[in-house]
Amino acid sequence: MHGPTYRLVPPHGATTEGAAAACAATILTHVGLPSWVVLAQDYNQRGEPALCGLEVPENVRELLDTQAWLVNRISLQPLVTVVQCDRCGRVQFSSTGKDAPCGLTMGCVGKLTRPPAATLVPVDNQDTLLTEPD
Numbered sequence: 483m484h485g486p487t488y489r490l491v492p493p494h495g496a497t498t499e500g501a502a503a504a505c506a507a508t509i510l511t512h513v514g515l516p517s518w519v520v521l522a523q524d525y526n527q528r529g530e531p532a533l534c535g536l537e538v539p540e541n542v543r544e545l546l547d548t549q550a551w552l553v554n555r556i557s558l559q560p561l562v563t564v565v566q567c568d569r570c571g572r573v574q575f576s577s578t579g580k581d582a583p584c585g586l587t588m589g590c591v592g593k594l595t596r597p598p599a600a601t602l603v604p605v606d607n608q609d610t611l612l613t614e615p616d
């Protein structure tokens with residue numbers, strides 16, 4: 483291992499909950515684990531997260547921490563994702579991630595949609611030296 487090769491960047495324009503869910507899903511995809519619960523168990527056994535060369539910036543770690551109630555339920559297999567209302571902002575767990583009319587607030591005419599995805603940005607060698615975890 484030569485330190486991080488990718489940096490996780492939260493989605494632009496997402497709410498706090500949406501960004502947390504998107505980052506969690508992207509991390510799971512990258513490390514090849516089915517759910518956040520499995521990742522947490524793996525973390526507890528190793529004493530360090532197996533992030534497979536992924537750099538998770540401090541602000542994203544804090545985000546995942548403060549939204550642990552939500553992140554702990556994120557799963558790729560079976561799919562558990564978050565959809566969020568574009569009007570009232572409420573979130574709901576979803577097993578499809580498909581758009582749906584908001585039913586979370588009485589009278590709300592918003593739409594529940596999946597938050598935009600987080601992105602992985604390649605880290606150049608200089609950055610890698612600065613963030614070497616060992």
Ligand SMILES: [Zn+2]
Nearest residue numbers: 567570584590
């Ligand atoms: Zn709504």
